[in-house]
Amino acid sequence: MNLADFLRKIATAQANSMGVPGLSRILMNEINMPVIITDDKGRVLSWHCPPSVALFPEERIMLPSTIQNQRGIPSEGIISLKGKKLKYFCWPIGEAKIIGYLLLIEKPEQSSETKPLLYGQFAEAVSLAVMVEIMHQREIVDIEKNYKDEFVRDLIFNNFDGIDEVIRLGKIWGCNFSGAHFVMVIELLNKSSNMEANRLEASLNIEKFFIEKVPGSIVGEMAHFQVVITPLPKEQADDWHNYTRDLFATLSSIISDWDCIAGVGKLYESINMLYRSYQQAKVALELGKLVQHDCSPAFFDELGAVRLFYNQSxxxxxxxxxxxxxxxxxxxxxxxxxxxxxxxxxxxxxxxxxxxxxxxxxxxxxxxxxxxxxxxxxxxxxxxxxxxxxxxxxxxxxxxxxxxxxx
CATH class of the missing domain: 1.10.10.2840 (PucR C-terminal helix-turn-helix domain)
Structure with a gap:
């Protein structure tokens, strides 16, 4: 297939919304080599191998230093996959900022005279198409996040027409507001000055964590704080403070690249009171910075008389x-x-x-x-x-x- 025909095939795949996996498969079929596409951290977005190659997919690969050090230009070297040392050819994805990598893996039976870089034009075309797909997906995530943030904002400020409307909208986001809920406000603190770009990733990890661990939770962002509205499982009603502490401890270990602190409002049965739990969580967060002895969340109802001083000059x-x-x-x-x-x-x-x-x-x-x-x-x-x-x-x-x- 000549380059013009290949580009038409790529354009057709994008028009049919085949995404990153579809683009990866087209390239694999054309060059008959394993094709791996990752994000900038090595998390695998797509993995396609010809039937003749026994190379089983991984969720994440360790990117060689030659890839990370030669940012913006194609590179080649040796990579370890499932304990096998294989030769790779890599094209960075992205222009002003690297957002991923496209790797071609040389098949073990190929001789050293094989020149996969002859397929460079095909790989370059796919890397550009993948860049468009990744940026498009990020736009979709941003739009969904904005809608979710707006819903959370309406919840904690009682900005809705009635309970029925809240319950209806909540179902869209997988929330059930029939039981007791509380609000947790989480602040992420940089461990180093160059980590600001990963804040979105940390935010998404927080959201994923609560959705998996406490189904029915919803997470929004307000003024660089993560606002978590969490239902309390009935079996945890008698000891919800320790249950929440355990949750937060597990979360902290998952987003270990960040220091995080949290304030927790009171538990309320009615969603009409979520605004109060939110205000309490903010107070607990600020006072917790001053009076907590460790990194565990600060509970408003455990602060005692000290919370009376919060609004004093x-x-x-x-x-x-x-x-x-x-x-x-x-x-x-x-x-x-x-x-x-x-x-x-x-x-x-x-x-x-x-x-x-x-x-x-x-x-x-x-x-x-x-x-x-x-x-x-x-x-x-x-x-x-x-x-x-x-x-x-x-x-x-x-x-x-x-x-x-x-x-």
């Missing part, structure tokens, strides 16, 4: 902090002391002298001396319940203001 919070425990901060600064952290551990650990002493690696008498000093500086007894409440609240405020780390 920084000046008001600072004044409350200084009034309650300012003298301790001053003493620590002037004497290189640790009264604030001693007090924090003492109150958080139920005022158990022995346990607190062990955690702080000090003698019990040393702890008692510090507590006496704290009472002297504050002019109040730690045995007084209201005093302890105000001090504990002030320590939470200190964490919100970044004055102390609650280790």
């Amino acid at each position: 920084e000046q008001d919070l600072d004044e409350f902090y200084k009034e309650a425990i300012g003298p301790l901060e001053k003493y620590d600064q002037e004497n290189n002391g640790s009264l604030l952290m001693t007090l924090w551990h003492y109150l958080r650990d139920g005022r158990d002298i022995k346990n607190v002493s062990t955690k702080l690696f000090i003698h019990t008498n040393t702890l008692r001396y510090r507590l006496k000093k704290i009472e002297e500086l504050l002019g109040a007894s730690l045995e007084h319940e209201e005093t302890r409440f105000n001090i504990y609240a002030a320590l939470k405020v200190a964490a919100i203001l970044g004055k102390i780390e609650q280790k």
Whole structure:
């Protein structure tokens, strides 16, 4: 087949929406060689081999460094497939940015005098056609994502005409709003400065994870946050916090290229209350950054009184902090002391002298001396319940203001 006839065949395949697999098969039939098309990470999009070649498909292949280092130009070398060392010829897919690779694999019985690069014009034509197909598919994904984001936005802002309308639209996206739901807001944080381009991939992985693990979930994006509306399986109703923590831990391991944190709103039976769960999840996310001791999700209903401080001005919070425990901060600064952290551990650990002493690696008498000093500086007894409440609240405020780390 000459090049003109081949190009007409490629154009016909695109007109008939045969996609990347169809283009790959046409090239394989023409050159009688294995053809593999991957994305830029080596995930296989299409794999076609002539009947005479026993090369079984893989979901992902390890791209040789020669491919990744020679970006934008054809390359050749040795690749390992199912433990076999085979020669490859590769054409990058994409222009300004590489979005995939087209590989021709030399059959083992072919002699070294075989010149697959003679088929370069055919491979180049297919790589251009595949680029168009991939970009088209990405456009479709973007359009679907925009519609889904809009539906999620309407849900969390109660922007709908009635429950029946929500249920109808929910079925389109595979959602069932008949049971209890909660909202989780997830923030993705870069581990390195060059990973911003993979944010869409991480977002899609989050969506795929929840759809597979919790059928009926829907994920949307708002202001660079992933908003997850999740139904609660009935069998998890008695321990939904730990169920959610386990979900998030599994998700974190899947998108390990990113650091992720999350806030979780309350569980509600009615979809009319999803807007409240969303607002709570946002508050939990922001406060969780300040008062959480690990990367587990922050639950609004576990934040306690600290959430009351969220909408207070920084000046008001600072004044409350200084009034309650300012003298301790001053003493620590002037004497290189640790009264604030001693007090924090003492109150958080139920005022158990022995346990607190062990955690702080000090003698019990040393702890008692510090507590006496704290009472002297504050002019109040730690045995007084209201005093302890105000001090504990002030320590939470200190964490919100970044004055102390609650280790």
